[in-house]
Amino acid sequence: MSLCKNISRMPRAYDRELGAETRAAVPGATGDLASLIEGAAGSSPYLRALIESEAEWLLEAADDPDAAIASCISDLAALPPDQLKTGLRQAKRRVALMTALADLAGVWPLERVTGILTDLGGQVCDVAIKSEIANLIRRKKLPGLTEDDVATAGGLFVLAMGKMGAHELNYSSDIDLICLFDETRFDPDDFYEARQGMVRATRNMCTLLSERTADGYVFRTDLRLRPDPAVTPVCMAAEAAERYYESLGRTWERAAYIKARPAAGDIAAGEQFLTALTPFVWRRHLDFAAIQDAHDMRLRIRETKGTGGAVSVPGHDMKLGRGGIREIEFFTQTRQLIAGGRDVGLRQRETVAGLAALAEKEWIPPEVAAQLSDHYRAHREVEHRIQMVNDAQTHKVPQSEEGIARIACLMDMNPADLLESIGQRLGEVHALTEDFFAPDHATPPSEEPVNFDASILARWPTYPALRSQRAQQIFDRLKPELLARLGRTSKPEEALIALDGFLSGLPAGVQLFSLFEANTQLIDLLVDIVGTSPALAGHLSRNAGVFDAVIGGDFFSDWPGIDALEAELTRLLRDELDYETQLDTARRWNKEWHFRIGVHHLRGLIDATAAGLQYADLAGAVIAAVFPLVVRQLSEKHGPPPGRGAAVLGMGSLGAGRLNAMSDLDLIVIYDPQDADASEGPRPLATRTYYARMTQALITALTAQMSQGRLYEVDMRLRPSGNQGPVATSWSSFQNYQKDEAWVWEHLALTRARVIAGVQELSDDIEAFREDVLSSPRDRAQVLSEVAEMREKIAGAKSPDGVWDAKIGAGRMQDIELVAQAGALLSGSGARDVPSGLRGGVTCGWISEENATQLNQCYDLYWSVQAAARLLSGQTLQLKDLGEGGAAFLCRSTGYDTLDALSTALETAYAAATTVIGSLLASGREP
Numbered sequence: 001m002s003l004c005k006n007i008s009r010m011p012r013a014y015d016r017e018l019g020a021e022t023r024a025a026v027p028g029a030t031g032d033l034a035s036l037i038e039g040a041a042g043s044s045p046y047l048r049a050l051i052e053s054e055a056e057w058l059l060e061a062a063d064d065p066d067a068a069i070a071s072c073i074s075d076l077a078a079l080p081p082d083q084l085k086t087g088l089r090q091a092k093r094r095v096a097l098m099t100a101l102a103d104l105a106g107v108w109p110l111e112r113v114t115g116i117l118t119d120l121g122g123q124v125c126d127v128a129i130k131s132e133i134a135n136l137i138r139r140k141k142l143p144g145l146t147e148d149d150v151a152t153a154g155g156l157f158v159l160a161m162g163k164m165g166a167h168e169l170n171y172s173s174d175i176d177l178i179c180l181f182d183e184t185r186f187d188p189d190d191f192y193e194a195r196q197g198m199v200r201a202t203r204n205m206c207t208l209l210s211e212r213t214a215d216g217y218v219f220r221t222d223l224r225l226r227p228d229p230a231v232t233p234v235c236m237a238a239e240a241a242e243r244y245y246e247s248l249g250r251t252w253e254r255a256a257y258i259k260a261r262p263a264a265g266d267i268a269a270g271e272q273f274l275t276a277l278t279p280f281v282w283r284r285h286l287d288f289a290a291i292q293d294a295h296d297m298r299l300r301i302r303e304t305k306g307t308g309g310a311v312s313v314p315g316h317d318m319k320l321g322r323g324g325i326r327e328i329e330f331f332t333q334t335r336q337l338i339a340g341g342r343d344v345g346l347r348q349r350e351t352v353a354g355l356a357a358l359a360e361k362e363w364i365p366p367e368v369a370a371q372l373s374d375h376y377r378a379h380r381e382v383e384h385r386i387q388m389v390n391d392a393q394t395h396k397v398p399q400s401e402e403g404i405a406r407i408a409c410l411m412d413m414n415p416a417d418l419l420e421s422i423g424q425r426l427g428e429v430h431a432l433t434e435d436f437f438a439p440d441h442a443t444p445p446s447e448e449p450v451n452f453d454a455s456i457l458a459r460w461p462t463y464p465a466l467r468s469q470r471a472q473q474i475f476d477r478l479k480p481e482l483l484a485r486l487g488r489t490s491k492p493e494e495a496l497i498a499l500d501g502f503l504s505g506l507p508a509g510v511q512l513f514s515l516f517e518a519n520t521q522l523i524d525l526l527v528d529i530v531g532t533s534p535a536l537a538g539h540l541s542r543n544a545g546v547f548d549a550v551i552g553g554d555f556f557s558d559w560p561g562i563d564a565l566e567a568e569l570t571r572l573l574r575d576e577l578d579y580e581t582q583l584d585t586a587r588r589w590n591k592e593w594h595f596r597i598g599v600h601h602l603r604g605l606i607d608a609t610a611a612g613l614q615y616a617d618l619a620g621a622v623i624a625a626v627f628p629l630v631v632r633q634l635s636e637k638h639g640p641p642p643g644r645g646a647a648v649l650g651m652g653s654l655g656a657g658r659l660n661a662m663s664d665l666d667l668i669v670i671y672d673p674q675d676a677d678a679s680e681g682p683r684p685l686a687t688r689t690y691y692a693r694m695t696q697a698l699i700t701a702l703t704a705q706m707s708q709g710r711l712y713e714v715d716m717r718l719r720p721s722g723n724q725g726p727v728a729t730s731w732s733s734f735q736n737y738q739k740d741e742a743w744v745w746e747h748l749a750l751t752r753a754r755v756i757a758g759v760q761e762l763s764d765d766i767e768a769f770r771e772d773v774l775s776s777p778r779d780r781a782q783v784l785s786e787v788a789e790m791r792e793k794i795a796g797a798k799s800p801d802g803v804w805d806a807k808i809g810a811g812r813m814q815d816i817e818l819v820a821q822a823g824a825l826l827s828g829s830g831a832r833d834v835p836s837g838l839r840g841g842v843t844c845g846w847i848s849e850e851n852a853t854q855l856n857q858c859y860d861l862y863w864s865v866q867a868a869a870r871l872l873s874g875q876t877l878q879l880k881d882l883g884e885g886g887a888a889f890l891c892r893s894t895g896y897d898t899l900d901a902l903s904t905a906l907e908t909a910y911a912a913a914t915t916v917i918g919s920l921l922a923s924g925r926e927p
Contacts, residue, residue, distance in 0.1 A: 040104055043409040046391040050097040057094055058101075065098050065107070073120055076127045084131055085208060088124050089215035095120045096171060100388055104410060110377050111352075113384070117169040118160075124218050125158050125177070126264035128208045132201035133265075142197045143190040153265035155182035156198050156235065157273070160263035161225050161256055166349040168380075172387040172394075174222040175209075178260070182269040183237040195237065202235040220393065225256055238273045245280045255333045257281045258340075259349045282341040284545070284588065311426050313419045314404065318383045319395035323426030323433075325383065328355075328376045331433040335363055342548065344575070351376055368432055375425045382422060385410040397422065452483060453493065456500050465509030474513040478523075482516075485523050489531055491884050498530040498537060498883065505541030512544040519551055529602065532885035533872045535661070536598050543709065549592035556605070559614055565593070565621035573625060579633050583701055586626055587708035593618050598661055598871055601893075608867035608893055609860070612658035619665055620756050622711055623648055623702070627757040630697045638690060639681020643673035646691060646728070647758025647766055648698070651718045655752040656832045658863070660870040664713035665702070668753075669695040672731035672762050691728040699727070718749055731762065738773050744786040748821040750774060752832045775828035780846065787822050788921045791815065803906050804869065804879075806862035811914030813862045816855050819917055823847060834859050841920075851916050858909040864894045865906065 040047045051058065061068030072091045079087040099116050102108040108116075134150045136142045145154045161176040163169050179202045186194040206221040223234050227244040245253065257277060262270025311322050319325045332354040340346040343361055348354040352373045359369035383395055385407045398404050401415070408415040466472050482499075489495040506512065516522050530537040540546065549555055560568075569589055576582045597618065601611040627648055631641060652666035653659050671694075673687040685693065695716075702711045719729050720737040729737075738750065753770055755763040791810075800809030807813045820834040823841025831837060835856055841847035847855075872886045879899065882890070887899055896902040 036101060036105055040101060040388075040410070043406045044389045047097065047100055047388060050093055050100075054094055054097055058097060061094075061098060065102055069095055069098055069116055073123050076123050079127065081131055081135070084127070085211075085213065086215055088127070088209070088218045089213065091124070092120065092218045093216065100171065103384065110380055111167075111350075114163070114168045114170070114380070117171065117173075118164055118167040121164050121169055121175050121219055122160065122263040124209060125160075125175070125205070126153075128205040129153050129156060129158060129179075129201060129265050132204045132208075136197050136201055141193075141200070143193055144186055149185075152269070154198075155185035155266050155269055156201065157181070157238075157262050157266040157270035158264035159270060159274075160259075160261045162259060164263065165259035165261040166351065168350065170380075170387055171384050172391045174220045174393065176222050176225050177263075178226045178241075179205075179223065179235040179265075180238045180241055180270075180273060181235060182266060183239055191237075195233065195235070198235040199233045206234075225253075227253075238269070242273070242276055245277060249280050251337070254281050254337060255330075258333050258336055258347070258354075261349060281337075282344075282347065283337075284341050311423060311430070313397055313423045313426070315399040316397050316422070316426065317395050318379050318386070318397065318422075321426070323428070323430035325376065325379045325395075327429055327433045328372050328379070331372065332358065339363055371428065372432060375429050378421075378425055379429075381411070382407070452486070452496050456496055460500075460503060463504050463506065465503060465506035465512070468510065471509040471513060474517055475509060478513055478517050481520055482523055485527055489527060489885075491531075494883055494885075495527055495531040498534070498885075499527065501534065502526070502530045502537045502541050505538060506544065507542075512547065515547055515551070522547060522550060525550065525599070528885070529599070531883065532602055532889050533598070534883075534886075535873050536595075536602070536871060539595070543591050543595075545588065546592050546595040549596055550599075555596060556600075559606075559610070559617075562617040562621050562624075565617060566624045569621055569625040570628075573629060579629065580706070582629055583626070583704070584706050584708045586622060587706060587711055590618065590622050590711055591709070594661070601867070601871060602889060604892060608864040609658075611867055611871075612660065612863065615659035615661065615663065616654060616657045619654055619659060619663075619712060620650065623650075623665075623667075624757040626701050626711075627698060630694060630701050634690070634694050634697060635681065637681065638683050638685045638693075639679040641671070641694070642676030642679045642687050642690060643671070644731075644762050645759035646671035646694060647763045648756045649766065650754045650756040651749060652715075652752060654756070655754040656834070657754070658833065660867045662870040664715055666715045666718050667698075667756075668716070668719045669698065669728045670731055670734050670762070670766060671728055672765075688726060688728075688730075691730075692726050695728040718746075720746075731765070734766075735769060738769075744783055744825075745790055747773065747825055748787070748790075748818070751821045751824040751829075751837065754832060771830040774825060774830055778826055778828075780826055780844075783822055783826060784921050787818055791818060791917075791921070803903050803910075804865065806865040806869070806906065809910070811858070811910040811912070811917060813859065813866060815917055816859045816862070816913060819847075819855065819920065847920060851920065854916060855913060858913045861894060861905065861909055865890070865902075868893045 037051055040051070042048075057068075072094050076087065076091055095116060099108065099113050103110075103113045130150055130153050133142070133145075133153045133156060134147070137145050137147060137150060137154065142149075142154050149155070157180060159165070159178040159180070161178060163173060164175045164177075169175070179198075181194070181198045183191060183194070202223070206223065209218040210220045211217060223229065226232060226234070226236060227241050227248075257274075258281065260274060262274070317324060329351055332351050335358050336346050336348070336354055339361070346354070346357050346361060346363075348357050355364070355369040355373050355376075358364045359366045382397070386392075386394060386397065388410060389403075389406055398407060404415050404419065408418040411418060413421070460466055460475075461472065466475055486492050486495045486499065516526070526540070529540060569586060572585055572589060573582045576585050594615070597606075597611055597614045600606045600614075601608070606614070631645075635641070647670050649655070649668040649670060650665070651668060653663055654665050654667075669691070671687075671691040673691075676687055678684045678686050679690050699714050699716070702714050704710060716727055719727070720734060720742070738746070742750075750770055751774060755766055794808070794814065795810060798808050800812065805812070809815070817834060817837075819841065820837025822837075823829075823839070823844070823846065824831055824837040826846055827840030827844040829836065829840040829843070831840065838847060838852040838855055842849055842852050868890050872882070872889065879887075891897060891899065891902060894902055894905075896905060
């Protein structure tokens, strides 16, 4: 775009008598360009000097400033060493002049201006460091390196930090750099000599860029963002820096690395380093503790820089002052630190892009993002005009009338209007950002606190979660609100005891307490859980990170279904390269969804039937996503699966699609080797051994205790060989066994089998075979006789644990499930669930409609009790440990007003179902 056309804003000359002198400096300039030059030079001694020194180039470049700038930057790479110092400074003058004029003319927006200045910064760093490395290689000061290594700067890379990293560089700005080198490029014996050379190259680069000569300077450089700058060299080994961040890195350094970008030297090594640093910068869990850290940093800056007072625009620091640029950056970066570990879409270097991402992900309201973005651009424009006047590294609004008039001229505004506009924007930024950060003191609750047991409160500081000073400080601010909400429960003392149990099992508190302080609505959820379900509360104390799901996602939205779950987990696992990290990721993800189901059930958002389906969906999605990881891991060592591969068959409750909060998984792995005797890979394995290892690896992947716990307990006893023989079953063996050797009880189990994961073709064949086996004609008397025997064996092995044990015993869940499986088998039905099996019994004439309905109703009641019991305590209910909240949930879940009424209903149902089942089995065996 021509600078002489489409000028949307023309600055008025501050000092009109300079006009003729300025025009004389560029004799060929006419019209708009001449007016623009006159206005810019009249207001800025710095721009006037640039115009005079680069008049001829400016006149030629004005018609196509984009091409002129691109040429200035790209031509730097071809500068010979003896012209480097002069050439870099000339390029800086020209780029600064053109961007300033294009900025003043309104031809380029802020992002274009800062982007060009940043591109120049990256290029001059790259040219300078490679020139220094080339010189050291020629002098044999970098052992083992040759001229071929100059292209990658011998493994040295320059990380652009701050505004340069974010492509937001100012007109007169330091460039914040961290210089590191890839120590693996050197022999260990040469490390110290190599490091000495890299340090020398870095120092020389900084001198080349920042030294003032007759031609000026290029950029002032600042290397103080490196690890522990008081004691470390200006260029460090990447491994040493990584160790520092892993062990000693602080929140402000995490915030700094949001904007970090490899800008010069070995770009690939720089990217690799930032990838390795991802766990340090982006925490796995929502990091609300970062709010307090950012708040403390803001206070320290205000204290040391003296910028914390009331806003007075003359002399105000547009960067560090109240309502200034840094406030917007802190607001954005802190939110990014909180949630960026969970959502890679928030990992934006640019401030405005970061605000947009936060709004898109609903972390901040869109109108707040729009306002702060607008204020940020306006603040940066004022900052740039301040720096244009004398090329000074300052962010302060001038205090003199003359100084303010110059800035107003460069912004084409009246001085009074300028001051009013700046003051209004500073106030709005302060109002939008200040309340986000942690307050210095907690707001006392509005109601009178309950007189709680002092002995319980007194022991809280001794718990592991409250032993650190910082955790205690946050908890002290949180405590009044926490106790107030406990006081609003129906039985405050009971809720206090439950909360005490939760706190005592919490290994650490800073993150969780910070989460609650920033989102006090979570306290109600915590109180609800600890006062209702000791099992879920215990799970929470060990896995407090699951609260992230409540804040960081669509926690209360509709259930997405198994396909969406599998796709989400598969995507997450694909982003992780390490196998163990993938398994831990699966565990963390599974916990969050498992917690979601439990909370939805606890709060009555779903009933027991829906909870059972969702738990089964979740388990199915986990297996379907994890199984390919297991196969891939094995394939890398021993080659791809021989033959057609394998499939995972879900049995029992998993196959039937109904699990509870504590269910384990019944699995069978079936493989089809076809004609293959062994795998083909680096270390081939015999087919049977290969699939045995695959199955064992799957079991380990699901059951191993890792840093994020385990996924599920697994039971493989339903495979044809039971606990004897191989853990994996070949397809041919499975078919032969089911056709010729299987007992009736094994065909009963097959009625609930469902393929969960694996090769699609084999999965289809297994399902077709299952339906074929189940559709074979059956001797009713034989089937029912064996069902009766199974029933007697189960009764002899274990008796029910009281009225609240709805699973084991005559007329209870397992009894009805046997009848349903028998109904499915006798009718030749492939249906897996209890209602379908009972309908099959009706279809084949064994069960009456009335009896099927009665058993269905009994089973629904039992399932409601069983699902609630596993959520409340993880085992058979004990009324003495239930508490009022648990009792209310149990009654609500089953539809009864009191526990006595529910107990009576269970006793009645057990007796009725026992009578019906006994009659069915007896009548079915009559000739």
